[in-house]
Amino acid sequence: MITTEKLYSHYQENPIISTDTRNISTGCIFFALKGDNFNANEFAQQAIEKGASYAIVDEEKFASDQCLLVDDVLSALQDLARYHRQQLNIPVIGLTGSNGKTTSKELVNAVLSEQYKTFATFGNLNNHIGVPLSILSITKDVEIAVIEMGANHQKEIELLCTIAQPTHGIITNVGMAHLDGFGGFEGVKKGKAELYAYLKAHRGYTFINRDNAYLMEMSTKAGLDKLIYYGTENGNTIKGSLKSSDPFIEIDWTNHDVASTVKTNLTGSYNFENILAAICIGDFFDLTPEQINAGLSGYQPKNNRSQLTQTESNSVICDFYNANPSSMSAALNNLSVLTADHKIAILGDMFELGPESAKQHELIVKQASESGIDEIILIGKDFYAYKNEITATFFQTPAEASTYLQEKQIKDSLVLLKGSRGMKLESLLQFL
Template sequence: MATTEQLYQHYLKHSTICTDTRTITEGCLFFALKGDNFDANTFTEKALDQGAAFAIIDNAKYAINNQCILVADVLTALQDLAKHHRKQLNIPVIGLTGSNGKTTTKELIRAVLAEKFQVFATKGNLNNHIGVPLSILSLQDDVEIAVIEMGANHQKEIEFLCEIAQPTHGLITNVGMAHLDGFGGFEGVKKGKAELFAYLKAHHGFAFINRNNPYLLEMSEVAGLNKVVYYGSEKENSISGKLQHSDPLIEFEWATHHAHYQAKANLTGTYNFENILAAICIGHFFELSPEQINTGLANYFPNNNRSQLSKTEKNTVICDFYNANPSSMSAALNNLKSLSSAHKTAILGDMFELGAESPEQHELIAKLASQSNIETLIFIGKDFYAYKEKYTGHFFNTPAEAAVYLQENPVVANLVLLKGSRGMALEQLLYLL
């Protein structure tokens, strides 16, 4: 069995990691991970034929030549290799988690810091027990600072990811009604996210905290953090800010203890202002100038279906269908209500992973939407469909059924919110809008 140190010597010569034979590159290390419906050990020969330098496997049956490196468990070997690599790096690593806004905040931080540093930030949604090790193993010698997103749907997961990423700095965007099934309710969400604070406390790291969020303040106090940098609306914070306009894009003022600055962002949604302030706070902490910070913010254009404003031939669409939970859904609806438009449509898909609280949470969203000034409401999914007789709007079990309705009743000259959990695949409706 190969040791982590032996694997690391191979990694130093072949630093590209592949876990999928569809993305093999010449000279990479192929890690034969297992999934629910596949065993990548069976693709060992194919990976080597396509140019992989070595294949890391955990089934000796597939060790066809000396390019096959046998380990006890491929996933554990990948995680241990990432931990070992991280220990060799002497750079700031910003660990980022939260119920909502993680990816948007990560991209804002990356855009700001890139005005001064060579920055690595988690690609896409590689934020779990496989994605975080892959992200760490992507850190090369030229990287000066890293932003590592960490997702979780149960307790102890953030703790585990911190052991791999070993953050020196950290940020929890917020805590909300997300993954309630896995966390065991809202208190479980708080406890799970606070594992980042616990790691920072134990390793003398800095935490960036939104002072306007009472949950984060409580969690930081429980963790006993003593290296804290605050941002929020009040002047005593390291960075303070005031939202001035968000219809539809955000304009705002921000300030240090010494000066005020005006800025804009290419984002919609009042709820994104706290994410912007977090990026400003981190930029200021790492000694970027106000001009560099504002330039970084202005250069960020969302393209990941999170708070993304798209103008189609027929409508203006807020594309926010990458994910959804009750907290983010409420924020998106309240934002739509506040925007000025003669006609508004909300197309809402089911929210997943809510466990026993799912019926109550879907009803709360249906009620909130029905009581709004939104002209047209379309609900999609079996959980929303259960309230078809109770609340106003058009209810459908599937996106396909909703598509038929939209073809027969075209939405034109509307401001449209399109939001639902990833599994609802609401992007399939975009061509009709």
């Protein structure tokens, strides 16, 4: 059995980690993870033949000089990341929340990179595998890291904190997400608060939206004392107000009585608090207002989150990377107040809601029907259950909806396209 220390010496010589034989680079270390339907131990030798220096396996029959044996490959990956983190003497900002995690992470990184050499989680590599991979991607020249942490059940954030070991942290918000795994909304709060518990135990700094009653309650319960506040009221380190959000967000903000205004390329008034959080963190790390504004105004949203895309025929708000009741409600509210001659909401089912699913879909159906939006298109079996409840167009699958959109040929409209990742609503964009 190879020790973590010995494995780390190999990692220092070959600091590239792979978990997929389709993405083997010369000199990398391949971790043969197991899943419900695969056993990557079986592909360890293939990884070596493709150029990996070593493969990490946990079945003795696959071990060799280059296929190094450990008790459990996943645990070995996590332990290696912990060991690497302990060698890094830099601020690590741990970031979680029900909505806005990835956008907030990108904004914080955009701001801090105006002054520092930064690292931020790639995409949404934010789980028990993604966080170790992110930590192991931090090089010696990085000055600040921003690590996104996602969870769909309790104790997951607690685990990720032991790997990322954040010195600073932020919970963007708590909402109706992953209710099935967390066991309801109170379970969501308890799960996200695991970041607060870690920061309290390790005397870390916490950035908190003072306008959010849930976060204030959770921070008080955790006994946090190193708090940096942002919000819309006086008394915060950063105070902000929404100047415009039609279609792009512009905000006024002050720090230490210095007033500033910044216009961004983000749509959706719900992103106001994410922008304010990035300002607060930038200010804490001594960036000037000019640097902060440059980072925010230069950020271009991507990954189909609050991304306004111009097609040949329409303006489309691409927000179909994921969805839950909180983000869906916010997106509908945003669309209802935007200026456009004709507005359409195309919504797909929301997943991982457990026993709450029927109720939450019903609430979104009701909100959509009362929103004043010109046309509502609802897709998926959960929404389809309400096809006789409101005036809307219903489809059970995206394939059915694509046929309809091809025939209808929507033009000159502002379209919201939002649903859970599993609905694959990106397939509809070509018809808009």
